[in-house]
Amino acid sequence: MTAPPAGLTVLRSLGFVAMCAIAICNMVGQGVFLKARVMTCNVGSPLTMIAAWIVAGLLALCGALTLAELGAAMPQTGGIYAFLRRAYGGATAFSFGWMMLLVATPASTAALAAGAAIFFNVAAGHVLDGLTLTAAPAGVRFTLSGLQSTAIALIAAVTAVNCAPAAVNGRIAEGFALLKIAMLVAVTGAAFALGHAAGSFAQSGAGGACIGVAPALRGGFAGFAAALVGALYAYSGWQSITLVAGEVQDPGRNFPLAMSTSVIVVIASYVAANAAFVHVLGAPSIASLTPATSVGVRVVEMLFGPVWRTIAAALLFASVAATLHVTMLTGARVVYALAQDGTGFRILGRLSARARVPVRALLANSALAIALVLIGSFDTLSDYLVFNTWVYYIAAGMALFVLRRREAQLARPYRAFGYPFVPAIFVAVGVWLLIQTLASNPRSSLIGLAIVAVSFPVYAVLRRRERSPANSPTGGDP
Numbered sequence: 001m002t003a004p005p006a007g008l009t010v011l012r013s014l015g016f017v018a019m020c021a022i023a024i025c026n027m028v029g030q031g032v033f034l035k036a037r038v039m040t041c042n043v044g045s046p047l048t049m050i051a052a053w054i055v056a057g058l059l060a061l062c063g064a065l066t067l068a069e070l071g072a073a074m075p076q077t078g079g080i081y082a083f084l085r086r087a088y089g090g091a092t093a094f095s096f097g098w099m100m101l102l103v104a105t106p107a108s109t110a111a112l113a114a115g116a117a118i119f120f121n122v123a124a125g126h127v128l129d130g131l132t133l134t135a136a137p138a139g140v141r142f143t144l145s146g147l148q149s150t151a152i153a154l155i156a157a158v159t160a161v162n163c164a165p166a167a168v169n170g171r172i173a174e175g176f177a178l179l180k181i182a183m184l185v186a187v188t189g190a191a192f193a194l195g196h197a198a199g200s201f202a203q204s205g206a207g208g209a210c211i212g213v214a215p216a217l218r219g220g221f222a223g224f225a226a227a228l229v230g231a232l233y234a235y236s237g238w239q240s241i242t243l244v245a246g247e248v249q250d251p252g253r254n255f256p257l258a259m260s261t262s263v264i265v266v267i268a269s270y271v272a273a274n275a276a277f278v279h280v281l282g283a284p285s286i287a288s289l290t291p292a293t294s295v296g297v298r299v300v301e302m303l304f305g306p307v308w309r310t311i312a313a314a315l316l317f318a319s320v321a322a323t324l325h326v327t328m329l330t331g332a333r334v335v336y337a338l339a340q341d342g343t344g345f346r347i348l349g350r351l352s353a354r355a356r357v358p359v360r361a362l363l364a365n366s367a368l369a370i371a372l373v374l375i376g377s378f379d380t381l382s383d384y385l386v387f388n389t390w391v392y393y394i395a396a397g398m399a400l401f402v403l404r405r406r407e408a409q410l411a412r413p414y415r416a417f418g419y420p421f422v423p424a425i426f427v428a429v430g431v432w433l434l435i436q437t438l439a440s441n442p443r444s445s446l447i448g449l450a451i452v453a454v455s456f457p458v459y460a461v462l463r464r465r466e467r468s469p470a471n472s473p474t475g476g477d478p
Contacts, residue, residue: 008350008351008353008356009246009351009356010077010166010246010247010351010356010357011165011166011167011247011356012246012247012248012249013165013166013167013170013247013249014166014167014170014244014247014248014249015170015249015250015254016253016254016257016258017174018167018170018171018173018174019241019248019254019255019258019259019262020177020258020261020262020265021170021173021174021176021177021178022170022173022177022240022241022244022326022329022330023237023238023240023241023258023259023262023263023266024177024180024181024262024265024266025173025176025177025180025237025322025323025325025326026236026237026238026240026323026326026327026330027234027235027236027237027238027262027263027266028177028180028181028184028266028269028319028323029112029234029237029319029320029322029323030112030115030294030316030319030320030323031230031233031234031235031236032184032234032269032270032273032274032296033294033295033296033297033316034294034295035230035231035233035234036049036274036277036278036286036295037286037287037289037291037293037295038212038213038226038227038230038291039052039053039227039230039231040283040286040287041210041213041217041218041287042213042217042218042219042223042224042226042227042230043219043223043224043227044218044219044223044283045283046278046283048224048227049227049274049278049283050271050274050275050278052224052227052228052230052231053231053267053270053271053274054267054271055228055231056228056231056232056234056235057231057235057263057266057267057270057271058267059228059232059425059426059429059430060232060235060238060263060267061238061260061263061264061267062422062423062425062426062429063238063239063393063397063426063430064238064239064259064260064262064263065256065259065260065416065417065418065422065423066396066397066400066416066422066423066426067079067080067083067239067242067259067396067397067400068255068256068259068260068414068416069256069400069412069414069415069416069419070083070242070396070399070400070403071241071242071245071248071251071255071259072251072252072255072256072412072413072414073403073410073411073412073413073414074086074245075245075246075248075251075255076245076246076337077243077244077245077246077247077333077336077337077340078097078243078245078246078333078334078336078337078338079239079241079242079243079244079245079333079334080096080239080242080243080334080392080393080396081093081096081097081100081243081334081337081338082245082337083242083396083399084096084392084395084396084399085341086399086403086407087398087399087402087403087406088395088399088402090341090343090459090463091456091459091460092395093338093341094338094341094343094455094458094459094462095452095455095456095459096334096392097334097335097337097338098338098454098455098458098459099388099389099392099451099452099455100331100334100335100338101334101335101338101345101364101365101368102368102451103385103388103451104331104385104388104389105327105328105331105332105334105335105365105368105369106365106368106369106371106372107369107372107385108327108331108385109155109324109327109328109331109365109366109369110151110155110369110370110372110373112320112321112323112324112327113151113152113154113155113324113369113373114147114151114373115320116150116151116154116317116320116321116324117147117148117150117151117154118147119313119314119316119317119320120150120313120317121146121147121150122309122310122313123310123311123313123314123317125310127146128145128146128147128149128150129146130146131145131146131149132144132145132146133146133149142374144374148373148374151373152370152373152374154321154324155324155328155366155369155370155373156366156370158321158324158325158328159328159362159363159366161325162325162328162329162332162357162362163352163355163357163359163362164355164357165354165355165356165357166244166247166329166355166356166357169325169329172325173322173325173326173329176318176319176321176322176325176326177322179315179318179319179322180319180322181265181269183315183319184269184270184272184273185269187273187276187296187299187300188269188272188273188275188276190300190303190304191276191277191279191280191299191303192276192279194303195276195279195280195299195302195303196280197279209287209288210287210288211290211291212291216440217440221436222436222439222440225432225433225436225437225440226436226440228433229386229433229436229437231270232386232390232433233386234270235263235266235270236385236386236389237323237326237327238259238262238263238266239393239396240326240327240330241255241258241259241262242255243330243331243333243334244329244330244333246333247333251413252413252414253413253414255414256414256417273296276299277295277296277299280299280302280303281295281298281299281302294312294316296312296316297309297312297313297316300312328362328365328366331365332357332358332361332362332365333358333361335348335358335361335364335365336348336349336351336358336361339360339361342466343459343462343463343466344458344462344465344466347360348360348361348364349361386437387434387437387438387441387444387445387448387449388448388449388451388452390430390433390434391434391448391449391452393430394426394427394430394431394434397423397426397427397430398427400416400419400423401420401423404419
């Protein structure tokens with residue numbers, strides 16, 4: 001990749017603890033509190049549901065151990081973007097950057113901000129209900145709900161925070177990560193210490209209402225695959241450290257340690273928390289919850305009474321806001337790397353002079369996320385995220401094999417544990433999940449593939465324009 005404009009480069013200021021914190025904050029969001037219901041409906045048995053959490057966590061760990069080698073060998077901003085570019089060329093890397101710029105980061109940002117606004121509303125006694133804000137910028141009239149206004153304000157605030165140096169944001173992530181793990185430990189400990197067993201782990205959840213869960217996704221391989229996809233959504237973020245690789249200290253040592261440590265901590269936390277949910281509520285009650293009900297909040301209410309719902313909602317607001325913080329931080333680095341390659345987005349490829357962070361890329365992602373909040377379409381885009389992102393995770397896993405063969409002399413401070421078996425397991429299970437998702441949800445999967453496919457002709461047009469005489473250093477009009 002070309003050097004940043006004006007000689008500026010990112011600062012290597014993120015150590016082991018900050019790296020772990022970024023990954024943990026990215027993984028531990030609202031997924032662990034929402035997915036137990038649908039996963040119980042998918043597989044029926046609490047033990048199988050917990051097994052799905054373990055299998056999904058081990059798959060994330062295999063991926064982390066695989067990408068850690070690439071991150072240690074190529075510690076460049078954008079992470080997966082750089083790996084794909086090195087292994088397959090500019091077009092594949094561009095398609096990943098395209099997806100992150102236009103779909104993944106804005107949709108995730110909008111969804112997280114909207115979720116945080118909902119938890120804020122509950123914690124504040126529903127003060128946002130019925131609240132509207134009217135604005136008319138440039139003569140265009142908007143009427144925003146209280147939830148929309150709060151989501152937009154939160155996006156703006158987190159964007160401002162992310163404009164600070166990476167070291168500052170690393171410390172913020174450390175505090176949030178500690179809060180998240182402490183929250184999970186507190187809920188889990190209280191559930192087993194104070195809760196009365198509502199059912200055994202052998203109890204079936206098949207008697208639950210399972211609202212919104214298609215019969216085709218209950219039981220068997222299809223049900224287990226659907227449960228794995230749900231769990232993988234909650235583990236999303238295990239790869240996030242690679243995106244800030246250019247700002248990591250001692251990448252040869254810290255990548256394998258931070259990526260494996262963060263995933264192992266989250267696996268243990270998720271398994272314990274879901275066991276606690278089953279202990280307090282029982283499988284049939286979990287399966288009968290409404291889709292919008294947080295299992296974690298329900299457990300807290302059962303243990304301490306409705307008055308604690310406000311406290312639980314406030315903690316969940318902080319948890320989701322923390323995930324929003326690191327999602328915006330890492331996503332902007334991919335957009336910056338894309339812009340550095342000069343394929344049509346040069347304006348986004350500059351660093352701020354003092355903090356050395358990609359402020360323009362942050363602002364672009366924030367603007368797109370706010371637009372999605374305004375038009376309310378981020379839920380639709382979010383349906384494609386797991387499928388789309390796993391296409392690139394698998395491609396990055398395969399890049400390890402490509403580069404081991406093609407660039408055998410590349411300095412590798414860390415070599416993937418269990419090679420070639422661990423990376424092969426990651427790639428093979430990932431492909432199986434994509435096939436299962438394509439079969440069970442063809443519409444979202446095919447639309448997700450279409451978003452990827454469109455990027456290749458766009459890349460060809462942009463490269464042709466970059467190579468035209470008008471854009472060359474000596475071309476164009478005098």
